[in-house]
Amino acid sequence: MNFTTKKRYETDGSVTEFFATVLSCERAGDGYDTILSETAFFPGGGGQEGDEGTLDGVPVTALTERGEAILHRTDRPFPVGSTVCGKLNALLRLRRMQAHSGEHVLSGLLHSLYGSENVGFHLGEGETVTIDTSKRLTDAELTRAEYEANLAVAENRPVKISFPDPETLKTLVYRSKKELTGRVRIVTIEGVDVCACCAPHVARTGEIGQIRILSRMAWKGGLRLTVLCGLAAYEDAKRKTETVKALSALLSAKPEEVADAAKKMKERLDEELKKAALRAAAKREETLRALRERERTEEPAVLWEDGLSRKDMTEYANELSKKTGSLAAVLTEENGRIAYTAASAALDMKKIAPRINEALSGSGGGSSSMIFGSAETTREKAEAFFRSFIPQENDKR
Numbered sequence: 001m002n003f004t005t006k007k008r009y010e011t012d013g014s015v016t017e018f019f020a021t022v023l024s025c026e027r028a029g030d031g032y033d034t035i036l037s038e039t040a041f042f043p044g045g046g047g048q049e050g051d052e053g054t055l056d057g058v059p060v061t062a063l064t065e066r067g068e069a070i071l072h073r074t075d076r077p078f079p080v081g082s083t084v085c086g087k088l089n090a091l092l093r094l095r096r097m098q099a100h101s102g103e104h105v106l107s108g109l110l111h112s113l114y115g116s117e118n119v120g121f122h123l124g125e126g127e128t129v130t131i132d133t134s135k136r137l138t139d140a141e142l143t144r145a146e147y148e149a150n151l152a153v154a155e156n157r158p159v160k161i162s163f164p165d166p167e168t169l170k171t172l173v174y175r176s177k178k179e180l181t182g183r184v185r186i187v188t189i190e191g192v193d194v195c196a197c198c199a200p201h202v203a204r205t206g207e208i209g210q211i212r213i214l215s216r217m218a219w220k221g222g223l224r225l226t227v228l229c230g231l232a233a234y235e236d237a238k239r240k241t242e243t244v245k246a247l248s249a250l251l252s253a254k255p256e257e258v259a260d261a262a263k264k265m266k267e268r269l270d271e272e273l274k275k276a277a278l279r280a281a282a283k284r285e286e287t288l289r290a291l292r293e294r295e296r297t298e299e300p301a302v303l304w305e306d307g308l309s310r311k312d313m314t315e316y317a318n319e320l321s322k323k324t325g326s327l328a329a330v331l332t333e334e335n336g337r338i339a340y341t342a343a344s345a346a347l348d349m350k351k352i353a354p355r356i357n358e359a360l361s362g363s364g365g366g367s368s369s370m371i372f373g374s375a376e377t378t379r380e381k382a383e384a385f386f387r388s389f390i391p392q393e394n395d396k397r
């Protein structure tokens with residue numbers, strides 16, 4: 001049998017509690033699908049999720065449309081002919097309406113101001129709205145549209161729902177993402193937007209509270225805008241205020257001057273880093289010159305320097321190994337351990353590596369000419385070990 005549910009959400013988004021008669025109730029999935037004489041539950045569509053709520057205190061877990069009927073899934077059945085009380089999660093409904101009606105206001109303005117179509121709309125987690133525009137709008141254009149949108153909110157314009165007959169519809173200019181057939185629902189925001197839409201909306205734009213464009217990125221031929229409206233926009237602003245407050249304390253700057261203060265700090269830091277890099281390069285040149293001028297001996301050659309990079313260690317060990325008939329070791333501290341690079345022109349470092357690891361409780365390895373490793377030891381012990389290293393007969397290459 002074909003049932004018809006009166007859809008209260010189509011004409012009045014503010015209804016969040018209602019009484020209705022059970023027209024049918026049938027087993028479905030792991031629960032029951034109930035059709036009511038009327039409902040405020042929006043089943044979802046047009047980029048917006050279905051409502052949440054209860055029937056006589058029993059949670060509605062799914063909503064589907066079947067012809068002109070709305071099916072409410074619950075895990076308990078309801079007797080046909082009985083009266084049930086439906087209750088929506090009213091706050092969630094309000095937040096979604098703020099987001100969706102806000103999207104209509106902004107999209108309508110982007111259309112009337114710049115001729116940009118809304119080619120994609122999604123209402124996501126936390127009522128975050130994404131709008132895809134058909135045109136690549138400038139920041140100045142977006143700023144203007146955002147201002148006009150908030151002006152329309154402040155003017156508290158009426159949001160009207162209508163179902164024009166086919167003749168009237170033919171003459172009506174309205175936004176729509178697809179070709180529509182049958183009964184078309186038109187949402188008109190006076191002076192701002194006319195759009196075909198199936199979702200519940202606020203009664204007046206003042207309920208939207210505010211509309212903020214948070215970000216924009218290039219998307220196909222246009223932009224993808226991330227927008228927050230109403231309570232979600234307020235919560236976002238609140239979080240950002242807290243962030244600015246924390247930055248203000250860190251930078252010892254007034255909240256409205258944190259960007260300037262951060263810019264100055266970054267410039268100072270960049271300058272310091274540049275100077276430090278120059279100092280490091282000069283020090284490196286000095287070390288390399290000293291290594292090149294060093295006398296050649298048959299004793300092990302050991303070099304310690306603080307804060308050496310692996311690249312420095314390789315280069316120094318290479319240079320130092322030319323000055324010894326034994327091995328050359330370059331040492332530094334790295335994350336609380338002693339890092340070492342040992343090289344030799346005469347000895348096979350691969351054969352020596354296990355003895356080094358054992359003596360210093362370290363781990364490392366590499367090629368015949370150079371090994372890398374790190375050890376749980378002290379600078380003194382590591383230096384003493386390498387200085388007193390005596391090669392064995394079969395260490396030779």
Ligand SMILES: [Zn+2]
Nearest residue numbers: 046197198199
């Ligand atoms: Zn819509």
